[in-house]
Amino acid sequence: MTGAAPLSEAARLVAALRDRGWTLGVAESLTGGAVASEIVSVPGASAVLRGAVVAYATPLKHTLLGVDATLLAAHGPVHPEVAVQMAEGVRHAVAVDGQAADAGIATTGIAGPDSPDGQPVGTVHIGVAVPGRTRSASHVFTGSRADIRAQATAAAFALALATLRE
Numbered sequence: 001m002t003g004a005a006p007l008s009e010a011a012r013l014v015a016a017l018r019d020r021g022w023t024l025g026v027a028e029s030l031t032g033g034a035v036a037s038e039i040v041s042v043p044g045a046s047a048v049l050r051g052a053v054v055a056y057a058t059p060l061k062h063t064l065l066g067v068d069a070t071l072l073a074a075h076g077p078v079h080p081e082v083a084v085q086m087a088e089g090v091r092h093a094v095a096v097d098g099q100a101a102d103a104g105i106a107t108t109g110i111a112g113p114d115s116p117d118g119q120p121v122g123t124v125h126i127g128v129a130v131p132g133r134t135r136s137a138s139h140v141f142t143g144s145r146a147d148i149r150a151q152a153t154a155a156a157f158a159l160a161l162a163t164l165r166e
Helices: 009-020 034-040 058-063 069-075 080-093 145-165
Strands: 024-028 049-054 103-109 123-130 133-140
Touching: 009 034, 009 145, 024 034, 024 080, 034 049, 034 145, 049 080, 058 069, 058 080, 069 080, 080 103, 080 123, 080 133, 103 145, 123 145, 133 145
Parallel strands: 024 049, 024 103
Antiparallel strands: 103 123, 123 133
16 A cells, blocks of 8 residues: 655645645745745645746845845845845745735756856855745755755755744
8 A cells, every 4th residue: 555645845845734724935046036936836725826937136135125225235145145135035026916925936057067156166045035024044955956956945845834833
């Protein structure tokens, strides 16, 4: 006898958000929509996912997500506080009738093969924003560009789920 397949991290996140009655926005840079794609693959995701923004170009992090221009000028787009501000900003970017999403997840980093600003290839920052708090996690992943993006996507789900368990 075989049991049901274990839930994916995306399915766990959708269930956790649905159980709280919360909505979600996703802001992505290096993952290029992979986080949102995983969420959309979950049946019932429309109950929680409001939308996603792929803000790949640095100026879009400011204009679409409200990341502080001074922070971007001083540190560039690959910084823990940028990830946090992206996560907070996407909550408002996907507002419906003036109501921000309850949670935001963001990814920013360098997938390689080259680094535009001298930080190590594989540097990734994840941001999560929920009512009353924000969190970030920083990583240096290894492997190919695809490997780094996949690890960043997994890290985004891990941080979001950990934040919801707090």
